[in-house]
Amino acid sequence: MTVAAGLPEGLAPGQAGFSRATCAHCGTALAPGQGEFCCTGCSGAHALVRGLGLDAFYRRQETAAGTLRPPESVSTDFAPHAVPQRDGTMQLELMVSGLTCGACVWLVEQALAAEPDVLKARASLSARRLTIAWRGDAARARDLAGLVARLGFKVAPWSPACLRATEDAEGRALIRALGVAAFGSMNVMLVSVAVWVGSDMEPATRHMMHWLAALIGLPTVLVAGMPFYRSAWDAIRAGRVNMDLAVSIGVIATTLMSLSETLRNGDYTWFDGATSLLALLLAGRVLDRGMRRKARQAVAELLALQEGTVALRLADGTTRGVPAESVRAGDVLLVAAGERLRLDGTAEEAVTLDTSATTGESLPREMAQGEALPAGAVNMGPAFLMTVTAAARDGSLAQLGRLLERAEGARGRFVSIADKAARLYVPVVHVIALATFLGWWLGVGVAWQAALVPAVAALIVTCPCGLAIAVPAVQVAAVGALFRKGVLVASPTALERLATADHAVLDKTGTLTEGRPELIEDETIDPELLREAAAMARASRHPLAQALVRACPEAPALSGVREIPGKGLVRGSLRLGSPAFCGMCDDPGSGMVLVYCVAGEAPVVFRFADRLRGDAGEAVQALQALGLETELLSGDGAGAVEAAAAATGIGPWQARATPADKAHRIESLRADGRHPLMVGDGINDAAALSLAHVSVSPGSGTDLAQAASDVVLRAERLTVLPLAIRVARRAQRLAQQNIAFSLAYNVVAVPLAVLGFVTPLIAAVVMASSSIIVILNALRAGKEVGA
Amino acid sequence: MNALVFLVPAALVLGLLGLALFLWTLKSRQYDDLDGAASRILFDDIPRKDQSR
Structure with missing residues (x-):
């Protein structure tokens, strides 16, 4: 040491x-x-951190190595995002990436609290959301956000897109309903158990007990059942039948029957069954929602980090960071090296753009002066001035977005397995219940109130409970297990669709490949020279320079490095940059190269390429082993696509596919009755993604692709995709088992109920035991997620 | 059955008290950041600003 x-x-x-x-x-x-x-x-x-006296952080931090490396610079101006409050203070909401442990929350909050003008700094660990309030002007937002960034956390403005505004309110309403149902069911049970065991109870006492149960049960059913009644009502209006309708009818019928039994002082009331059914179902729903919310939040986090401001050039020649939405056609923007274009435009000069996100081409393209520059491309050359040709809402990205919304509607017709079961279950059970009522009333000749009891008992022991919890329980277990593996399941029916996919269409650039230039390993290059070059490259944000740094991360930063925009870097007699810049007359060949030269010595050429992901071949083979046919569909040139297809053994491939070609291919697969799984990351894949049976995009993909996808892979590895399919298929099997089990239970329970043998006690035992078995079975979905 | 006159209301009042407390915790947003709350309890929250002044 x-x-x-x-x-x-x-x-x-x-x-x-x-x-x-x-x-x-x-x-x-x-x-x-x-x-x-x-x-x-x-x-x-x-x-x-030391200056603030916060070094306790280093003893407690649990972050993964490398996550807290501060960015080179913070380009976003946060001042426009600060919101003045009524009491004259300012408030800023940030999405903070890298906030993964309690110590991080502590560090961020304490560091901000040490600022004299900060009134409040509160970070939410589950939402990765930081709220800062301070006294002063909006310009402080930049310093405060910069402070968090300098600690090593990536910050982005918290945008409404991160989470729907109603999301929090809906979640709280559900938890409140659960609380009320849990309270109600426990207290009704207190009274009901007394009635069950107290067979020697005086009729007057029993009557009082019934009224007590009604007193607690009625408001509980009314308040806690609201989420179900609403969903059922929506389904009725849309002319559909769903599980919530079955639950609503069961609960309401049970409550009304119990009320009638209370009035005529019957043997038993059934308020306990109605309320505990609600409590159990609400608990399942709260868990299900919490799990999916976690996944959605992680997706939102990825998206927020991509958002940001653009540098608007003002009349006096200075630039100011403004949100992309506020830019109008005709404005002039400064596009920095390595920045992604957020708007369509034209440039006064020839520029080099990486259009892999819009067309799939892996080699950067030279755009002539005045040529239309598509939003979504990345500037690979020096900074340039761009004249905006269309505002954000009229641009090519917005048009694509509208196209995607229409395609989403088509997918909304997918019927989940739970709803399929409900379509079968609801009419059958209600016919049985009605027949029971009529049989006892007219056939046997008992009073209509007495005939109601076995009929409603049949409704409640058929257990919409086991059936309604059968699928959500499996989903919670499977989605949770996948989340821990870095697979974010954003759509509620994604798992089912993933399980049934039989044909995988993969994009090349950014999906099979890393989607960014990487240094091609070259034995002939001296590691010491690579280190020197990488040390120089640290001074630049140019994508190739960054790739060089990635290839040699341990290179120290050097001082005295000067960047000559568009050419390269200079430090004394050392040069790193384009071949021409380093005085190489002979072209070292096509592709992406950087040349490093020391005066008087032979220049060293570093070549870069968009490399295949390390596990691309393994992932493709795993997909094939799962019985999926695989094919490659890329917008890149034939040579690169063929090489990638051969290296991964993927099978059929097609090069130079336009976004429309990709969409057509998916449509024709669907027309053939196949269930295509589309994997892609680019803007050019978005249409195909939204048309596919199920769609997946890597975490590094463009925001449009992620928004169009059901599943986002946050993990860097591609092999989690076959893993996700295995888990989805297992979950599907378990869901079917659960439904079959619930139905089998009913074969025994329904005849007993119809014949009038079922008491509330038996109903409670049947309901609880079937639910527990279904839940235990569902827990297996999350197991054996190895790999 | 005189005991019931006291015990049943007592049980109900206690239950309602629990429900009211639960609704209060919900309203004061104590369920919004469960992961954060779990680790927040371990912080030494020194009021730094007051110290420096």
């Missing part, structure tokens, strides 16, 4: 991992002789 020895005593970081030579701030492994930090950003962050 020569490094530590060279430091003053007080500076030795208190992190246990230091003995393994990791960065004292973010925990990335360090190369020998690299000091105690991996980059200047981390060094600054560490000094900041």
